[in-house]
Amino acid sequence: MSNTEMKEYKIGVMYTAVAYIAWGVLPLYWKLLDHISPVEILAHRILWSLVFVIGLILVSNKVKLLLSNLKAIFSNKIKLFGIVASSVLISINWATYIWAVNSDHIIEASLGYYINPLVSVLLGILVLKERLLFWQGISFILAAIGVLILTVQYGSFPWVAFILAISFGIYGLTKKLTKLDSLIGLTMETMVVAPIALIYLAWLYRGGVDSFSVAPFDVKLLLLGAGIATALPLLWFASGANRIPLSMVGILQYIAPTISLLIGVFLYHEHFTKAHLLTFVCIWTALLIYSFSKTKLLTAIQPKFPKNKSLGA
16 A cells, blocks of 8 residues: 555545544534434424535535536436435434434434344345355344344333434435435435425414424524534545444444444443343444454455355355
8 A cells, every 4th residue: 555545545534534423423513413403403403405406506606517517407207206205204313313322212213223234234234135145144134133133121112213324324315316426415315305494484483382483593503513513523534434444434333323322321321231232232233243244364264165055156
């Protein structure tokens, strides 16, 4: 690796790690707004994200790029569907996460983002017809055992974790349909749902039940800042992920749910039971196996199947 490549690699790792650290500490931000309805927070998050990214487009002289991409999107039904689907999915993900954090379900939310990489791989197999390696199959089984333990212990399915994992997993899949610049993509996604957010906030205001108009100045700033808190980590991630191998991105992505888990347990004292511990041990082990599934160490010791029955390459 040349000096230039090494420098780019280090910059990529730094940007990607900072993005995941920002996502990891995001519960602290939403907790400051836990007296406001999650739906109202979501509406502000969408609206001010759009304002922020449009400002960035103006500053970075990407207006022509945005207009050309909008024209291309409206002439391509598949890409148009991808943008609309992405908008709905990311809104569901954001709303669920805000509700989970402000309803003392940070631990379950972190579980969702531990499961997410495995959901993404499963979608790749089912939809994109990608092949599953033997050790990747083992990681899925372990993850399923972990979720089953939690379900049996509590007698209810961890729906928050699965909504987060599945919505973000499918969101990643729909992004493959559009293949847009990260800033342009986020702008289009927020453009789709911003009118709904604006109508909802106007309805709250007319009814005299909106939080923004009566909130103290610091709360107003937090609601306005939701757009920045949303967009910046996404842009950092895009800048970093383009410079480093996907395998490194895969390892770094566990930073965010780990930080969130620690915040939930040690700062907000959420209940962490033996069932949670067993579940997370299964998930962590599954993720380790998955992360190293393509290394020489594991591929050398995986069972050899006939070609027509093989789970691996």
